[in-house]
Amino acid sequence: MKQGVRWGVRGVTGWAALVLLAGCGDEAPSSEVDCQKSSGLEMQELAVAPTDDGYVEEGQEQASSGVERKLVADNLSRRSAYLRFNVPALPGPVMQASLRLFALDGSTDGPKLYPTTTDLNENTLTWSQRPSITGEPLGDLGEVPHRSWVEYDVTSVVTGSGAYGFALINESRNGVDFASKEHSRVLWRPGLVLSVEAPRSHGCLQPDPG
Numbered sequence: 001m002k003q004g005v006r007w008g009v010r011g012v013t014g015w016a017a018l019v020l021l022a023g024c025g026d027e028a029p030s031s032e033v034d035c036q037k038s039s040g041l042e043m044q045e046l047a048v049a050p051t052d053d054g055y056v057e058e059g060q061e062q063a064s065s066g067v068e069r070k071l072v073a074d075n076l077s078r079r080s081a082y083l084r085f086n087v088p089a090l091p092g093p094v095m096q097a098s099l100r101l102f103a104l105d106g107s108t109d110g111p112k113l114y115p116t117t118t119d120l121n122e123n124t125l126t127w128s129q130r131p132s133i134t135g136e137p138l139g140d141l142g143e144v145p146h147r148s149w150v151e152y153d154v155t156s157v158v159t160g161s162g163a164y165g166f167a168l169i170n171e172s173r174n175g176v177d178f179a180s181k182e183h184s185r186v187l188w189r190p191g192l193v194l195s196v197e198a199p200r201s202h203g204c205l206q207p208d209p210g
Contacts, residue, residue, distance in 0.1 A: 043095065046194040048085050050181050052122040053190065055081040056130050063129075066122030069183045070104060071190075073111035073168040074175020081111075081168040081178065082131055083190060084120040087161045091198035097158035098151045099166060102179040102188040103144045109172035110141025113152045116165035131165050138166075144176050158194065 054064055055071050058078035071081035083099075099113065115138060116131035139152035158164055170176065179188035 040200050041092070041197050042200045044091065044196045044198045046087075046090070046196055048087055048192040048194065050083045050190050050192070051086050052084040052120045052125075053082065053180050054120075054122040054125045055079050056125060056127045058127055061126045061128060063124050063126050064122075066125070067182060069180055071101075071168065071178040071180045072175060073170040073178070074173070075170050076173040076175060079175065080130070080170070082116065082120050082125065083166045083168075084118055084131075085164045085166075085192045087158065087164065087192070087194070089161050090194070090196050092196050094155065094159055094194050095197050096195040097153070097155045098193045099154050100191045100193055101150050101152075101168075102190075103146070103148050103150055104177040104179055104188075106146035106148075107141075107144045107170075107172065107174045107176040109170070109174060110144040110150065110176055111168040111170035111172075112137040112140045113154070114138065114167045114169060115154075115157050116167045118163035118165040120165055131167065133167055141176075154192070158192065164192070 052066065053071060054066055054068060055073070056079065071083070072079045073081050103110075114133045115135045116133055118131070120131050121129075135157070138154055138157065141150055141152075144150055152166075154164075154166070168178070179185065179190070181189045183189055
């Protein structure tokens with residue numbers, strides 16, 4: 001499995017781990033293995049980690065080399081944050097896509113999220129080398145509680161495999177710090193969460209010995 005990618009299957013009681021069972025092939029006689037396929041579709045969840053992220057400050061031309069543990073969006077100091085994701089090949093169409101971020105501190109007015117070009121390189125990110133905005137805001141947060149999760153609906157732009165870029169730009173002087181992909185707490189790191197409609201998984205069932 002590709003690093004930074006996690007799969008899950010929608011179950012009756014919530015999200016369960018996706019288990020890949022042994023494939024069914026001609027090598028096993030039918031007397032030993034009974035292969036059964038289940039028809040239909042199921043919703044699978046894919047969580048993709050960013051390949052690059054970072055933030056810049058107006059006039060700053062010294063790259064942070066992608067080592068910052070936070071992403072800052074603050075109009076007081078003219079700081080904005082950027083993320084890049086690479087979505088792998090998918091088994092079906094994207095039904096829902098959300099960008100999830102963990103707020104390390106709160107704000108009375110959270111940032112807007114914009115789509116950007118995908119030329120972000122966290123090792124060379126500076127004010128003059130930041131990605132360009134390519135469209136209207138995808139979302140605009142209101143109040144953001146201290147140490148809380150926030151989500152932006154990005155279904156309109158994340159339609160399949162490929163690279164995607166986003167910018168967090170705050171028009172408020174009361175900014176927000178989000179956990180970056182370098183944060184020491186892995187569970188607080190950003191993620192692009194996709195719900196994908198895919199063929200139902202199947203496996204090989206052992207025959208009843210009785």
